[in-house]
Amino acid sequence: xxxxxxxxxxxxxxxxxxxxxxxxxxxxxxxxxxxxxxxxxxxxxxxxxxxxxxxxxxxxxxxxxxxxxxxxxxxxxxxxxxxxxxxxxxxxxxxxxxxxxxxxxxxxxxxxxxxxxxxxxxxxxxxxxxxxxxxxxxxxxxxxxxxxxxxxxxxxxxxxxxxxxxxxxxxxxxxxxxxxxxxxxxxxxxxxxxxxxxxxxxxxxxxxxxxxxxxxxxxxxxxxxxxxxxxxxxxxxxxxxxxxxxxxxxxxxxxxxxxxxxxxxxxxxxxxxxx
Amino acid sequence: xxxxxxxxxxxxxxxxxxxxxxxxxxxxxxxxxxxxxxxxxxxxxxxxxxxxxxxxxxxxxxxxxxxxxxxxxxxxxxxxxxxxxxxxxxxxxxxxxxxxxxxxxxxxxxxxxxxxxxxxxxxxxxxxxxxxxxx
Amino acid sequence: xxxxxxxxxxxxxxxxxxxxxxxxxxxxxxxxxxxxxxxxxxxxxxxxxxxxxxxxxxxxxxxxxxxxxxxxxxxxxxxxxxxxxxxxxxxxxxxxxxxxxxxxxxxxxxxxxxxxxxxxxxxxxxxxxxxxxxxxxxxxxxxxxxxxxxxxxxxxxxxxxxxxxxxxxxxxxxxxxxxxxxxxxxxxxxxxxxxxxxxxxxxxxxxxxxxxxxxxxxxxxxxxxxxxxxxxxxxxxxxxxxxxxxxxxxxxxxxxxxxxxxxxxxxxxxxxxxxxxxxxxxxxxxxxxxxxxxxxxxxxxxxxxxxxxxxxxxxxxxxxxxxxxxxxxxxxxxxxxxxxxxxxxxxxxxxxxxxxxxxxxxxxxxxxxxxxxxxxxxxxxxxxxx
Numbered sequence: 001x002x003x004x005x006x007x008x009x010x011x012x013x014x015x016x017x018x019x020x021x022x023x024x025x026x027x028x029x030x031x032x033x034x035x036x037x038x039x040x041x042x043x044x045x046x047x048x049x050x051x052x053x054x055x056x057x058x059x060x061x062x063x064x065x066x067x068x069x070x071x072x073x074x075x076x077x078x079x080x081x082x083x084x085x086x087x088x089x090x091x092x093x094x095x096x097x098x099x100x101x102x103x104x105x106x107x108x109x110x111x112x113x114x115x116x117x118x119x120x121x122x123x124x125x126x127x128x129x130x131x132x133x134x135x136x137x138x139x140x141x142x143x144x145x146x147x148x149x150x151x152x153x154x155x156x157x158x159x160x161x162x163x164x165x166x167x168x169x170x171x172x173x174x175x176x177x178x179x180x181x182x183x184x185x186x187x188x189x190x191x192x193x194x195x196x197x198x199x200x201x202x203x204x205x206x207x208x209x210x211x212x213x214x215x216x217x218x219x220x221x222x223x224x225x226x227x228x229x230x231x232x233x234x235x236x237x238x239x240x241x242x243x244x245x246x247x248x249x250x251x252x253x254x255x256x257x258x259x260x261x262x263x264x265x266x267x268x269x270x271x272x273x274x275x
Numbered sequence: 276x277x278x279x280x281x282x283x284x285x286x287x288x289x290x291x292x293x294x295x296x297x298x299x300x301x302x303x304x305x306x307x308x309x310x311x312x313x314x315x316x317x318x319x320x321x322x323x324x325x326x327x328x329x330x331x332x333x334x335x336x337x338x339x340x341x342x343x344x345x346x347x348x349x350x351x352x353x354x355x356x357x358x359x360x361x362x363x364x365x366x367x368x369x370x371x372x373x374x375x376x377x378x379x380x381x382x383x384x385x386x387x388x389x390x391x392x393x394x395x396x397x398x399x400x401x402x403x404x405x406x407x408x409x410x
Numbered sequence: 411x412x413x414x415x416x417x418x419x420x421x422x423x424x425x426x427x428x429x430x431x432x433x434x435x436x437x438x439x440x441x442x443x444x445x446x447x448x449x450x451x452x453x454x455x456x457x458x459x460x461x462x463x464x465x466x467x468x469x470x471x472x473x474x475x476x477x478x479x480x481x482x483x484x485x486x487x488x489x490x491x492x493x494x495x496x497x498x499x500x501x502x503x504x505x506x507x508x509x510x511x512x513x514x515x516x517x518x519x520x521x522x523x524x525x526x527x528x529x530x531x532x533x534x535x536x537x538x539x540x541x542x543x544x545x546x547x548x549x550x551x552x553x554x555x556x557x558x559x560x561x562x563x564x565x566x567x568x569x570x571x572x573x574x575x576x577x578x579x580x581x582x583x584x585x586x587x588x589x590x591x592x593x594x595x596x597x598x599x600x601x602x603x604x605x606x607x608x609x610x611x612x613x614x615x616x617x618x619x620x621x622x623x624x625x626x627x628x629x630x631x632x633x634x635x636x637x638x639x640x641x642x643x644x645x646x647x648x649x650x651x652x653x654x655x656x657x658x659x660x661x662x663x664x665x666x667x668x669x670x671x672x673x674x675x676x677x678x679x680x681x682x683x684x685x686x687x688x689x690x691x692x693x694x695x696x697x698x699x700x701x702x703x704x705x706x707x708x709x710x711x712x713x714x715x716x717x718x719x720x721x722x723x724x725x726x727x728x729x730x731x732x733x734x735x736x737x738x739x740x741x742x743x744x745x746x747x748x749x750x751x752x753x754x755x756x757x758x759x760x761x762x763x764x765x766x767x768x769x770x771x772x773x774x775x776x777x778x779x780x781x782x783x784x785x786x787x788x789x790x791x792x793x794x795x796x
Contacts, residue, residue: 086401094454094756103752110753111675137597143536144525150351158348159399163525164448164518167536169458173598175751179458179518181449185398198370200399204447205518218353265597 058153059132059212060242060270061226062249062258065105068236069124077127077237078102080228083194084213086201088187097178097202099210100129100225108261108273121275127225127237130155130176130210131261131269138168138177147207153242153270154212164205173265177209212239242270308389311381316374325375326357326364337394340368368400377403411562414788415781421633426780429773436770439763440515448518451764456756457747459516461740461768466512468618468739469775470589471611473505473546475619477582478649484575490642493790494627496561497638499554500782501623502582506547508775515767535591542585549578554782562789586611593746601679601746604667610660611738616653618734620646621707621727628724630783636790647723651711654730658704661737682755683745690755693744696736703733 068074081087081100090096102125105117132155139149146161147168169177183204188195195201199215202208213223221227222239229237240249249272258272291298317323325332327339346352347366355364365371376382379402387394418426443450453460479498482488517523531537553574560567590608597603624646627638668676681687683697710716710726717723749755760768 094456095449096455098455107752107754141534141536141596143531143534143540144522144529145531146525148349152351156348160344160348161522161525161529162519163522165513165516165536166458166518167534167592169455170593170599170747171596173596173751175456178455180447181453182447183398195401197401197404198367200369200401203395203398203519204449207518214351215347215353218351262598267597 054243055151055153056243057151058134058242058270059217060153060240060249060272061129061132061212061223062238062240062252062272062274063127064236064238064252064256064274065121065126066274067234068126069120071232071234071236072124074232074234075102076228076232076234077225080224081210084196084199084224086184086188086195086199088184088201090187095181097180097184097208098176099178099208100127102127109259111262111264112259126273128174128176128261129225129271130212131174131267131271132210132212134268134270135266137171137173137265137267141167141171143167150214154214155209156211156214157206157208159200159202159206159208162206164207166207168207173262173267174269177207179207180204305389308385310383310385311378314375314377316377320375322360324360326355326362326371327359340372340396343368368396373400373403379403411559411785411789412781415784417788418784422780422784426777429777429780432773433770433777436767436773439766440770442763443515443767444520448516450761452758452760454756454758456750457744457758459743459747460758461760461764462512462516464739464743465768465771466509466516467589467592467611467743468735469505469509469512470543470586471615471734471738472619472622473502473509474582474586474612474615475623476502476550477579478616478620478646478653479623480575480578480582482645485579488645490639490645493636493793494638494642496554496558496786497627497630497783498619498623499550499557500779500786501619501626502550503547503554503782504775504779505619506543506550506585507778508771509543510547511771511774512768515771535588535595539585539588539592542581542588546578546581546585549574549581553578558786558789561793564793583612586615593742598751599746600668600675601742604664606660606663610657610664613653613657613660614734614738617650617657617730618738620653621650621730621734624650624727625724625731626779626783628720630787634787634791636787636794643723644718647711647717647726650727650730651708651717654704654708654711654734657734658708678749678753679745682748683741687749688755690748690757692757692759693741697741700733700736700741703729703736707733 078100082089085099087097087099104123104125105121106123108126108128132153134153136147136149136155138147139155142148143165144161144163146158146163147155148158149155164179166179169179180202181204184201188201213221216223222230226237226239229235238248238252240247242249244250252274253272256274258274260269260272263269312323332339343355343366346355353366355366356362357364373379379397383396451460451462476498479491479495483491483495514520514523526537526540553571556571557567587608590611593599593602594604594607624643627643627646631637665680668680678687682690683693684701685691686694707726707729710722710729717726744758748757
C-alpha cells in the first residue's frame with residue numbers, strides 16, 4: 001500500500017510535469033480496478049455504442065400524458081427537479097433554465113398535431129425533458145466532449161469542461177438545453193436556504209440540461225421528478241431500463257400507444273409519451 | 276554607442292518595475308498558515324485520517340479532485356477505495372470533503388489566500404453552512 | 411518592413427486613432443460581458459447564436475475569397491493580378507483574425523477555450539473549423555509576407571513558397587465548406603439543413619470578398635501613388651458578377667424546394683425572413699433590402715458601360731457587399747433559429763454592448779488590414795517609382 005502510494009506520487013509528479021495530471025497515474029496503478037465494479041461499463045466506452053452490441057442498461061422515461069393532463073395545476077415534478085438541482089427561477093423566458101418543464105401538445109409535437117386535436121389533449125400541458133437520444137446530435141457536435149453519452153444511455157454534461165460555445169443548443173432539435181446567460185447564483189441571493197447543499201449550482205457561460213439524476217441512480221433511487229410524481233400518487237412518470245424486457249417501462253410500452261418527439265430525425269429518443 | 280545613458284535609465288526603470296513586488300514585500304514575510312482541522316466532524320473520527328495521506332492531500336489535492344470529478348461525472352464511479360485505510364468513500368466534494376472540512380474559511384481559504392490562488396470551485400459548489408455563518 | 415507602418419501622414423494616424431478608439435470602446439464592453447455573462451447580449455435560449463457567429467460566418471467567406479486572385483495569378487499566370495494578389499492575401503489575414511475574435515467573444519467560458527485542443531473531438535465540425543481557420547491564417551501569412559519580401563528585393567519569390575500557394579487554393583474552399591457544415595449537418599433546423607449550403611456559401615463568398623477588395627483597391631488608389639490597374643479591377647468585377655448571380659440562383663433553388671414541396675418546416679424560416687411568421691417580421695425589411703441590393707448590384711456589374719465607370723462600380727460593389735452581408739451576416743443565422751423547436755417565434759435584436767464589441771472586432775480587422783496594406787503600398791510605390 002505504502003509503496004504503491006509513493007509510486008503514485010512519483011507518477012503524479014512526473015505526469016504533472018508533462019501536463020497530464022494525476023488521472024493517467026491512477027490508471028497505470030489500478031488498471032480496470034475501478035471500472036470493474038461499474039454496472040454500466042459493459043457497453044462501449046462512451047459515445048455511440050456499436051450497432052448490435054446492446055448495453056445492459058438504457059435508461060428511459062415514459063410519460064403518461066393521459067394521466068398527467070388530469071393534474072392540470074400540478075408542478076410537482078418540475079419543482080422537485082428545480083430544488084434538487086438548484087435550478088434558478090430566472091423570470092425572463094429568454095434566459096430560462098429548464099431541465100423538466102410543462103408545455104402543450106401543440107408545442108411539443110408541432111409536426112404531429114392533427115388539424116382536429118382531440119379535446120382532451122388540446123392546449124393541455126404535460127412534462128418534457130431532455131430526450132437522452134440514442135444518437136444525440138448535441139454529443140456529435142460538442143467540440144470538447146463536455147456533453148457525452150454514457151453507456152447506460154444518459155446524455156451527460158461535464159460542467160467543468162463546457163466552453164459555452166452553444167453548438168449543442170443549435171444541434172438539439174428539442175429545445176432541451178439551457179445556457180447560463182448570467183451567473184445563476186445571483187437568482188439565489190437572499191434565498192440561499194433554498195439551495196440543496198448536496199448539489200452544486202452552475203456557473204455563467206455553460207450549458208445545462210436534464211441528466212436523469214445519475215447521482216440518485218447510483219444510490220438506487222429514481223430521478224427526483226419521478227419520485228415527486230409517485231409521492232403524489234399520480235404515477236404519470238415511469239422510469240426504467242429500456243433494455244430489460246421485464247422492466248416497468250417495457251411493460252407499459254407493450255400495452256399502450258406511445259409517441260416520441262420528431263422521430264423522423266433519427267435521434268431515437270429515450271423519452272416516450274403515452275397518448 | 277548611441278543613447279547609452281537613455282538605455283541604461285530605461286533598463287533601470289524596467290528592472291525596478293519588474294522586481295517591485297519582491298522589493299515591496301521584503302522583510303514582511305508572513306508565516307505559512309496552518310489549516311485548522313478541529314471541525315466537529317473530524318473530532319468525531321477515531322482514526323483521524325483523510326481519504327489519502329496528509330502529504331499527498333496537501334500537495335496533490337487539486338489533481339486528486341480533478342480525478343474524482345472525472346470518475347464521478349464521466350465514468351459514473353461514485354465510490355473511492357482509499358489506498359490509505361481501505362475504506363470506501365463517496366466521491367463528492369460537497370458531501371464528502373466538505374462534510375469533514377466544514378470550515379472552508381480556516382481550511383481551504385487560509386492556504387489559498389496565502390498562496391494567492393483563486394480556485395473556482397465555489398462558483399458552483401456550495402460551501403458548508405457553518406463556514407458561511409462564521410464569515 | 412514593419413517600420414513602414416510607422417510612417418504616415420496625419421490622415422493615416424487619424425484613421426489609426428479612430429480605430430483604436432473603437433477598439434477601446436468595444437474592449438470595455440467585452441470586459442463588461444466577461445463579468446456579467448452573455449446575458450448582456452440580445453441572444454436567448456431560442457436564438458442561441460447572434461451577431462457574433464453571424465459575422466464570423468460572413469468573414470470566413472471574405473477570407474476564402476482571396477483564392478479568386480490566387481487561381482488566375484498562379485494557375486493561369488494572369489499577369490494583371492501580379493501586383494494586387496497580395497492585397498487579397500492580406501485581406502484574408504485580416505478576415506481570419508476577425509473570425510477568430512468573433513468566436514472568442516461568443517464563448518461563454520473563454521478561459522476554457524483550449525479544451526478544444528486538450529480534448530480533441532474529430533466528430534465535432536467546430537474542431538475541424540478551428541484547424542482549417544488556423545491553417546489558412548498561417549498559410550496566408552507565409553505566402554503574403556514572403557511574396558512581399560521578394561517583391562521588395564525585386565527578386566522572384568522563393569521556390570518553397572509555391573507549394574503553400576497551391577495549398578491555399580483547396581484550403582480556401584475548405585474553410586468555407588467546413589463553416590457551412592457547422593450549420594448544414596444539424597437536424598431540425600430546416601433553413602440550414604440543405605446540401606446546397608456549402609456551394610451557396612462559396613458563391614456568396616466569391617461575390618462579397620472580391621467586391622470588398624475592389625472597394626479597398628479603389629481606396630488604396632485614391633490615397634496612395636500605387637495604381638492597381640484598371641484591368642485587374644475590371645476582372646475582379648466580373649468575378650463578383652458571376653459569383654453573385656450563382657449565389658442568387660442558389661437562393662432561388664432554396665425557395666423552389668421549400669415552397670413547391672409545401673413542407674411547413676422548410677417554408678417557415680424563409681417565410682419569417684421575407685414575409686414574417688406569426689406576426690413577427692423584424693427581419694423582413696432587411697431581407698428585402700438585401701434582395702433589392704442584389705438586383706442593383708448584379709445589374710451594374712453585368713452591364714460593361716456601367717461597370718467601367720468608377721462611381722457605378724463603387725455603387726455596385728457596395729450593393730453586393732451589403733446584400734451578402736445582410737443575407738449571411740444577419741438572415742442566415744437568425745433565420746435558422748426561427749421558428750424554435752416548439753414552432754413559436756422568439757425574435758432577436760443585438761444590444762448596444764454586443765454591437766460595440768462587433769464594431770471593435772471589425773476595427774481590429776481594419777487595423778490589421780491598414781498596417782498590412784500600408785506596408786504593401788509602400789513596397790509597391792517604390793517598385794513603381796523604380
